[in-house]
Amino acid sequence: MGDLILAIDQGTTSTRAMLFSDPTRVVAVAQEEFAQSYPRSGWVEHDPEVLIETMLRTVRDVLARARREAGEIAAIGITNQRETTLIWDRTTGRPIAPAIVWQDRRTHAACERLRAEGAEPMVSARTGLLLDPYFSATKIAWMLDSVDGARAAAERGELAFGTVDSWLIWRLTGGRVHATDATNASRTLLFDIRANAWDPELCALFGVPMAMLPEVRDSDGDFGTTDPAVIGAAIPIRGVAGDQQAATLGQACFRPGMMKATYGTGAFVLLVTGDEPVASSNRLLTTIAVRRGGRTRYALEGAIFVAGAAVQWLRDGLGVVGHAAESGPLAERADPAQDVYLVPAFTGLGAPHWDAEARGAIFGLTRGTGPAELARAALESVCFQTGDLYAAMHEDFAGGEATVLRADGGMAVSDWTMQRLADLLAHPVDRPAIAETTALGAAWLAGAAVGAWPDEDDFARMWARERRFEPAMAEEERLRRVEGWRDAVRRTLSG
């Protein structure tokens, strides 16, 4: 058996392949961005073949960079953008339509109809999710209804549905395995997260024939071996998890109360709650954090739509910075006497506010307000939104140790933002030594499954911190600023 673990991270804007020699060492990384398609307002699609091509190219590249062979890989872990929906023909292997991406809003009306019929309480109780176009179920129905003959073919068992993990597995195994893991299944609106099974009533409600669903396996289950014709060797696929769950594992957040926040374009915050799902009274999502060896653990999840995107806006919209990395040093120079708040509701507000109609606003402008105050307001808005999720999560879940908040993603590189986050949360923020937490989580699932990597406790002990940011803001100042933010949000909400 080889000594390497390969992680494939198929994300929304790029595909990455990463080789690890052990949980503390990345041997090589390859990444390729790909085109987004926006055929109509609110629609977002990916070309399924491009997802496969970029996967195969990055795998080849990462091996070439490391000067290693496919045969030296002991196991593969796959992690992926979640909810994005694909349907393909089981015989030809051809997708029937472009992939509908998680951000796509075309099924808004279908969700509204179901809500008006009173379906949401049942759907939420079983799936832990909300009736929203974000999740897969209404996207599947949309595809079946818009492609000629698709619904009948799906009912005859000729079509296969999959989230991106299933699609990659199908192609890697030469069409032999049609499976997903429990974390990905828990994002479809079709999966009962307590029973750990596809739910026939939900499938009927959304009009999804059960014959098209993949088999749901443990996140560290056996997903078959790669077809040697595809990547040059027969390698077991032994780890699969949605990217936010994989990051939670890569951050070694296993115990109840442990929390991770990933700051990319948007941000995803997950709080591990343990062996029982916790229902939220703040419209947070309840989701499967991982299922290993038949044991399921759950998390509460909240999303911030605009995180790094606020920094992009500073750069591309306002032109006050030339590069994202300049935003922290600029914010540092802001006048402490000015209270300027940016509510970046560019596309509405996510949890716990859930206001799709809200639009962004800036409060507290004076003649003295300049680029530094705007930069500070943009970076702080990400901290305040994390604070809102943090408060909502701890209202929903009082248990556990609540000892750590571990941050990762492109924006976590900003020392200023991480310090301000610790200040405004009045809670330490830890940044990991291995920043590639998503890939690490997928690699760990696979590495531990084949016995090459340590199991949970030892892996958690190996997790290393690069830096801890300790809260340093005076409490009076913190409360004043948090109240200022809440007031700004109240004035921004549409209703």
Ligand SMILES: Nc1ncnc2c1ncn2[C@@H]1O[C@H](COP(=O)(O)OP(=O)(O)O)[C@@H](O)[C@H]1O
């Ligand atoms: N030094 C920095 N300070 C603040 N924001 C940053 C910095 N570096 C990157 N970012 C922001 O982080 C985001 C990129 O993070 P990444 O994890 O690559 O995102 P994604 O996976 O969503 O593309 C961008 O929106 C960028 O503006």
Ligand SMILES: O=P(O)(O)OC[C@H](O)CO
């Ligand atoms: O591909 P990312 O990193 O933007 O993550 C997307 C999420 O999985 C969507 O739920």
